[in-house]
Amino acid sequence: MTLSLTAPQVLAPGYDLDRVRDDFPILSRKINGKPLVYLDNAASTQKPRAVLDAFADCYNGYYSNVHRGVHTLSQLSTEACEQARETVRRTLGAERPDEIVFVRGTTEAINLVACSWGGETLGPHDEILITGLEHHSNLVPWQALCERQGARLRVAPLDDRGEVILEEFERLLSERTRMVAVAHVSNSLGTINPVREMADMAHRYGALVLVDGAQGVPHLQVDVRALGCDFYTFSGHKVYGPSGIGVLYGRAELLEAMPPWQTGGGMVHGVTFEKTTFAPPPHRFEAGTPFIEGAIALGAALDYVNRIGLPAIAAWESELLAHATERLQEVRGLRLVGTARHKAAVVSFAMEGIHPHDVGTILDQEGVAVRAGHHCAQPVMTRYGVPATTRASFGLYNRMEEVDALISALHRARELFG
Amino acid sequence: MSDLRDLYQEVILDHNRAPRNFGQLPNANRESEGHNPLCGDRVRVSLHVEDDRIEGIAFQGSGCAISTASASLMTEALKGRTVEEARHLFRGFHDLLTTGGSEDGLGKLAVFAGVREYPIRIKCATLAWHAAQAALDQQDHPVSTE
Numbered sequence: 424m425t426l427s428l429t430a431p432q433v434l435a436p437g438y439d440l441d442r443v444r445d446d447f448p449i450l451s452r453k454i455n456g457k458p459l460v461y462l463d464n465a466a467s468t469q470k471p472r473a474v475l476d477a478f479a480d481c482y483n484g485y486y487s488n489v490h491r492g493v494h495t496l497s498q499l500s501t502e503a504c505e506q507a508r509e510t511v512r513r514t515l516g517a518e519r520p521d522e523i524v525f526v527r528g529t530t531e532a533i534n535l536v537a538c539s540w541g542g543e544t545l546g547p548h549d550e551i552l553i554t555g556l557e558h559h560s561n562l563v564p565w566q567a568l569c570e571r572q573g574a575r576l577r578v579a580p581l582d583d584r585g586e587v588i589l590e591e592f593e594r595l596l597s598e599r600t601r602m603v604a605v606a607h608v609s610n611s612l613g614t615i616n617p618v619r620e621m622a623d624m625a626h627r628y629g630a631l632v633l634v635d636g637a638q639g640v641p642h643l644q645v646d647v648r649a650l651g652c653d654f655y656t657f658s659g660h661k662v663y664g665p666s667g668i669g670v671l672y673g674r675a676e677l678l679e680a681m682p683p684w685q686t687g688g689g690m691v692h693g694v695t696f697e698k699t700t701f702a703p704p705p706h707r708f709e710a711g712t713p714f715i716e717g718a719i720a721l722g723a724a725l726d727y728v729n730r731i732g733l734p735a736i737a738a739w740e741s742e743l744l745a746h747a748t749e750r751l752q753e754v755r756g757l758r759l760v761g762t763a764r765h766k767a768a769v770v771s772f773a774m775e776g777i778h779p780h781d782v783g784t785i786l787d788q789e790g791v792a793v794r795a796g797h798h799c800a801q802p803v804m805t806r807y808g809v810p811a812t813t814r815a816s817f818g819l820y821n822r823m824e825e826v827d828a829l830i831s832a833l834h835r836a837r838e839l840f841g
Numbered sequence: 842m843s844d845l846r847d848l849y850q851e852v853i854l855d856h857n858r859a860p861r862n863f864g865q866l867p868n869a870n871r872e873s874e875g876h877n878p879l880c881g882d883r884v885r886v887s888l889h890v891e892d893d894r895i896e897g898i899a900f901q902g903s904g905c906a907i908s909t910a911s912a913s914l915m916t917e918a919l920k921g922r923t924v925e926e927a928r929h930l931f932r933g934f935h936d937l938l939t940t941g942g943s944e945d946g947l948g949k950l951a952v953f954a955g956v957r958e959y960p961i962r963i964k965c966a967t968l969a970w971h972a973a974q975a976a977l978d979q980q981d982h983p984v985s986t987e
Contacts, residue, residue: 780907780965781907840849
């Protein structure tokens, strides 16, 4: 293919893609002798120097435990950690920093709510409503909770494009619905859910709304109050920060009413052998020494993303998505899985006669990193009648040329398999 | 593309396109399913074992080219063998993939030598063999073909 089909590059003013790429040291490495084309951003993103520096600065300059000591280092670490919490608050548009709980990631955040809120609140005959496009992390904790409490898990179905059928969603709501848990953006299909609309429907029935924002925060400007959600969760590593740190946002009055889910040091007011009183949120939910440097580095990642600006990132990623969607049509026997009208920069597809793992291996030989598998969303694969898909997912540092590299590699796969 | 041709040899592509002994085995008396939860590949191997000899063998399931071709070539290699010969063959095949063992005595199965360069794909090539081994470990029993 010598034909150049590269679309015009529309970048927001001040969005210097070459400079952005220079900020990510790993992007200059080669894979199997070819330049790395990293298109597995929905699984995890690469890290900018700002994040690497945040770790180094902390360890080299002021590391200590937090909320524990009167000495200078402990104060500095505590301040840096709390500053990161403030950065998260600002990024999510939350009202108060004590609505931000640091956890290990989205999975832990959802488990926290399922255990603490659910264990306290959910009874037999109650229902939890999720959608057919949820990641296992926003399905299994609710399923397990329902089993424990004798409650019922309901699932709003998807249409052929990969959109939640809103009439069905609304039909499944009732006074029995206590929690609605939905993804902001589907990791396997790219669908952006109409969260505000769904939250309004849920609230009319008195249900709470948890939004799994693991794929939301990297691609969309989030405002938890505008979304009208009660809980919002995300993972640091999917937004250019470290793995092992994530966030639960919860409305203050909800967190205040919730019991601790893990107990120990750092989350108490006073302890005797007879009785312990617990600290207010967020510390009530942060038992033990937290991932201090991870929280600080997450703050640095969000600062980095916010400097470029999510509107600019979203605009660029939608150019990448449009170009990828158009060029994928030219690959023989390729079927897109997930064609929602409102989509983030994720393309999942099946190729006739070639299993996704073979596609993944062939692409890897060309330096192109994609995900092949069920993307921790087995019910989604079942819904669309495929055992697995190949998924290319884009991030703020991807270039149009990388879309073209993906297409060339797919042509090679087709050539090899006939 | 020479590297990829080492992995995806013509024999492998052929068995992937047209797997042999694919389907149910009517008189099977041993059966086992191999499942790789990591990638979702599933293969069900059915055997008809008579007097310690594999009289019939078939497989069903879905997977990548490596796992499908491996299952297909395995059925060809095992038909007519004694149980002991089958186990010996698996050891040889396994060594070929993991420690670079000799291709001697493996016949057509030697086409999988290239898989050794792709450690993540070794499980694909051995999935059907593990299922066959588990089936051989069983006592004879009638197999439901539901």
